[in-house]
Amino acid sequence: MSEKSKYFVIKEKAVPEVLAKVVEAKRLLDSKKGMTVQEATEQVGISRSSFYKYKDDIFPFHENARGKTITFIIQMDDEPGLLSEVLQAIAENHGNILTIHQSIPINGIASLTLSVDILPNRGDAEAMVDDIEACQGVHYLKILGRE
Template sequence: MGTRYFVMKERAVPEVLLKVVEAKRLLETGKVHTVNEAADQVGISRSSFYKYKDDIFQFHEHLQGTTITLTFQMEDEPGLLSDVLKIIAEFGANILTIHQSIPINGVASLSLSVQVLPTTGNVSEMLENLRRQQGVMNVKILAESKN
């Protein structure tokens, strides 16, 4: 079963998850410099931060003008990169950078920076289509920044 996403109102999200989001924001903005500082400031344990940090993200209703950096692990097979790029193109996102490592044991690591435009389709759906692409083993959002 693939990764499933849910959109919830803030009041339905457990407090610890909201605090993880706040701790991540403090780190990203440079208001604190360590996970320990961030966790202390928002009132959670470091273990709670690490447990949930990759699973909770603040939802941005309007991602237009945002650059998302994605990281992939994918099988080293001819045409797979083309298939991945085609999915992104079908959703109307603009590819800014592509970096693929030399495959090791038949697996290549890839990072892509993608600009989300006003005409770009549903980003969550695009990510799910990328995850379902045969030969793609892992897709994660590494970073998100406003243009």
């Protein structure tokens, strides 16, 4: 019986240093033609064995999110125009809203659940999350799931 893969989305500050360096080495290999794994790992300060051990298991969020559906929950102020600003951030990063549900605000805070399709070859989930979190009045954003 094969074991099903489980995926986790974690913030960069929680990623062990070796894994962050594996991602950096992969970026170097992709950006510099002719660079060897040995050169990339030496440049970022990890062993080749660490690179090979983790290279297929760690990648930037945006790399694996294109062409996928992501569900977010957002807590935000109940302010005119804020929902429009959040939706604009999604559109600017080539996301297509599939579902949207906003609760009745309690104490001036609304909860919003969104399912967003990240368009293949165009969408940028990482920038989308950054842009939504940067909206004045957004207090909390959590990624609930990814399909």
